[in-house]
Amino acid sequence: MSQHAQEVSKRRTFAIISHPDAGKTTITEKVLLFGQALQKAGTVKGRGSGQHAKSDWMEMEKERGISVTTSVMQFPYNSALVNLLDTPGHEDFSEDTYRTLTAVDSCLMVIDAAKGVEDRTRKLMEVTRLRDTPILTFMNKLDRDIRDPMELLDEVENELNIMCAPITWPIGCGKEFKGVYHLHRDETILYQSGHGHTIQEVRIVKGLDNPELDQLVSDELAAQLREELELVRGASNEFDLELFLSGELTPVFFGTALGNFGVDHMLDGLTEWAPAPQPRQTDARQVVADEEKFSGFVFKIQANMDPKHRDRIAFMRICSGKYTKGMKMHHVRLGKDVAISDAVTFMAGDRSHADEAYPGDIIGLHNHGTIQIGDTFSQGEKFKFTGIPNFAPEMFRRIRLKDPLKQKQLLKGLVQLSEEGAVQVFRPIDNNDLIVGAVGVLQFDVVVARLKSEYKVEAIYEPVNVATARWVECGDAKKLDEFRRKASTNLALDGGDNLTYIAPTMVNLNLTQERYPEVEFHKTREH
Ligand code: GDP
Numbered sequence: 001m002s003q004h005a006q007e008v009s010k011r012r013t014f015a016i017i018s019h020p021d022a023g024k025t026t027i028t029e030k031v032l033l034f035g036q037a038l039q040k041a042g043t044v045k046g047r048g049s050g051q052h053a054k055s056d057w058m059e060m061e062k063e064r065g066i067s068v069t070t071s072v073m074q075f076p077y078n079s080a081l082v083n084l085l086d087t088p089g090h091e092d093f094s095e096d097t098y099r100t101l102t103a104v105d106s107c108l109m110v111i112d113a114a115k116g117v118e119d120r121t122r123k124l125m126e127v128t129r130l131r132d133t134p135i136l137t138f139m140n141k142l143d144r145d146i147r148d149p150m151e152l153l154d155e156v157e158n159e160l161n162i163m164c165a166p167i168t169w170p171i172g173c174g175k176e177f178k179g180v181y182h183l184h185r186d187e188t189i190l191y192q193s194g195h196g197h198t199i200q201e202v203r204i205v206k207g208l209d210n211p212e213l214d215q216l217v218s219d220e221l222a223a224q225l226r227e228e229l230e231l232v233r234g235a236s237n238e239f240d241l242e243l244f245l246s247g248e249l250t251p252v253f254f255g256t257a258l259g260n261f262g263v264d265h266m267l268d269g270l271t272e273w274a275p276a277p278q279p280r281q282t283d284a285r286q287v288v289a290d291e292e293k294f295s296g297f298v299f300k301i302q303a304n305m306d307p308k309h310r311d312r313i314a315f316m317r318i319c320s321g322k323y324t325k326g327m328k329m330h331h332v333r334l335g336k337d338v339a340i341s342d343a344v345t346f347m348a349g350d351r352s353h354a355d356e357a358y359p360g361d362i363i364g365l366h367n368h369g370t371i372q373i374g375d376t377f378s379q380g381e382k383f384k385f386t387g388i389p390n391f392a393p394e395m396f397r398r399i400r401l402k403d404p405l406k407q408k409q410l411l412k413g414l415v416q417l418s419e420e421g422a423v424q425v426f427r428p429i430d431n432n433d434l435i436v437g438a439v440g441v442l443q444f445d446v447v448v449a450r451l452k453s454e455y456k457v458e459a460i461y462e463p464v465n466v467a468t469a470r471w472v473e474c475g476d477a478k479k480l481d482e483f484r485r486k487a488s489t490n491l492a493l494d495g496g497d498n499l500t501y502i503a504p505t506m507v508n509l510n511l512t513q514e515r516y517p518e519v520e521f522h523k524t525r526e527h
Pocket of ligand 1 (some may be wrong): 018019020021022023025026027140141142143144255256257258260290
């Protein structure tokens with residue numbers, strides 16, 4: 001194997017999907033602990049301790065104690081090099097989350113085992129389905145009273161339409177949680193409470209019929225375990241690598257993130273089974289990671305990561321070739337070559353200068369307004385990676401300046417923020433309003449705060465009579481012209497000058513769609 005192929009085959013790039021409070025942040029801490037990235041877990045989000053997360057950069061996050069930003073962490077585990085892309089856990093900013101999912105090769109689904117499948121997990125699973133991303137599952141919070149494990153698996157299978165293959169099986173739960181039996185290794189790994197912040201010396205009992213097991217977990221629980229396992233072996237699926245890789249089956253692990261138990265079993269599974277960097281589709285051809293020439297796409301842009309620098313960073317997923325310091329890349333949309341001397345990598349949550357990076361890795365490019373979400377970089381070839389979506393916003397407000405002389409600054413700020421995907425901006429073609437559209441309400445506050453700190457403009461919101469937006473396309477130029485004339489009061493241009501229909505009500509949208517059957521109304525727009 002060439003050195004390049006070796007580097008590629010080591011990479012595992014994944015993200016965590018879960019409902020808020022299921023334990024994503026806690027698992028991230030423990031994963032990093034295992035990656036030896038942090039000596040002592042607990043510094044990712046210093047909740048309540050007055051100490052703030054490495055990944056929480058923005059003031060607003062600090063105030064609210066939530067992680068708005070997406071960060072990237074790289075660490076070694078077993079013989080793999082793992083990239084974990086953090087996704088915002090809050091309900092808002094789901095667009096960022098969705099786009100981050102286009103940059104990974106597998107996902108970890110975390111479920112609160114006391115609650116089961118929750119709303120946001122359902123939505124995120126729909127997104128992973130678009131690309132058949134392989135999914136691992138971690139049933140969390142076994143140190144609490146959880147629901148019946150068999151029932152949990154049934155719920156995942158039925159509600160998320162994915163087969164479950166338990167890899168570990170829990171022994172008791174809550175105060176009685178004793179550990180898990182590993183079906184593949186035929187051993188019981190015993191849980192000790194109170195060791196959440198360190199890597200535990202685990203006690204292992206080989207074999208299911210080992211009498212030691214009865215002594216250590218109680219006769220009753222050992223008997224129950226043997227009985228349940230017979231059922232599990234009869235009723236549930238066995239792990240199948242092919243089905244996992246095609247997103248049809250998920251290996252399931254049980255544990256407690258807070259107690260730091262079971263996370264390593266999941267990581268073992270991830271590094272063994274999850275795919276190395278996968279091929280990516282472009283508008284011209286498929287690009288595979290082993291190709292010699294460099295390529296990548298930008299899935300996120302973020303400002304103010306380091307308050308001292310105030311720069312904007314474009315996060316790029318490398319799809320093929322190799323990044324080396326100082327190399328020339330072709331910025332396909334602009335048709336320009338650029339020399340990249342100072343990309344950043346995200347080893348263990350810190351930003352450091354990268355000398356080289358490989359497919360599956362994320363690098364950060366300093367962005368002075370020329371890079372947009374969805375941009376492709378190559379070594380000359382003119383293709384564009386596809387499948388990085390924009391979602392039609394669901395909330396709208398008119399934005400107005402306190403000082404009307406700064407209109408130009410406001411527009412510049414809004415267009416740049418929309419390029420980042422922080423918000424969407426619409427300019428009606430019939431008047432001079434500026435309408436801001438968001439997927440979640442928190443985005444509105446972030447935009448006003450950033451306009452003030454980065455663009456020195458003070459803006460306020462007013463209600464506006466817009467219920468939904470659709471990107472408009474029509475193959476027939478004449479029909480499009482007619483539509484533009486007749487529907488102009490509800491037409492606007494977005495931040496990238498794309499024609500958009502902004503409907504006052506859903507009924508209006510439906511009627512308009514009926515009236516103009518030749519016009520296509522899109523809920524998502526590809527960058
Ligand atoms: P996120 O919103 O998904 O990032 O969830 P967090 O990691 O912030 O966890 C939400 C809450 O659940 C916090 O209070 C955690 O301490 C708690 N939590 C996380 N994992 C466990 C666990 O295994 N057991 C228990 N009892 N609590 C947990």
